[in-house]
Amino acid sequence: SFLMVIPPILGEALLDFKHIFAPSEEYLAEHAAEVSAVVPTSSLIVGFIAAFISGCIACKWMISLVKKCKLIYFAIYCAIVGAIALYCSTL
Numbered sequence: 001s002f003l004m005v006i007p008p009i010l011g012e013a014l015l016d017f018k019h020i021f022a023p024s025e026e027y028l029a030e031h032a033a034e035v036s037a038v039v040p041t042s043s044l045i046v047g048f049i050a051a052f053i054s055g056c057i058a059c060k061w062m063i064s065l066v067k068k069c070k071l072i073y074f075a076i077y078c079a080i081v082g083a084i085a086l087y088c089s090t091l
Helices: 002-021 025-030 041-068 072-089
Strands: none
Touching: none
């Protein structure tokens, strides 16, 4: 299911990408608070690369974990955390 959302995410990123380097007056007016905290392009690139590498490592690790192990402990953990979340939301 994650792979299905990659094309829309990339499409939206491409549409927003043009505003990063050549923002229009309309875009600046709509996103004034965001534009005031501009992040250098080099930081964006480093962050993207770090997120991509750590994401690939996490995916490979999770795939190998699923192939090797049964996920009964993870299922129990999810059930417990879900029950706690439901309980806390009723308080």
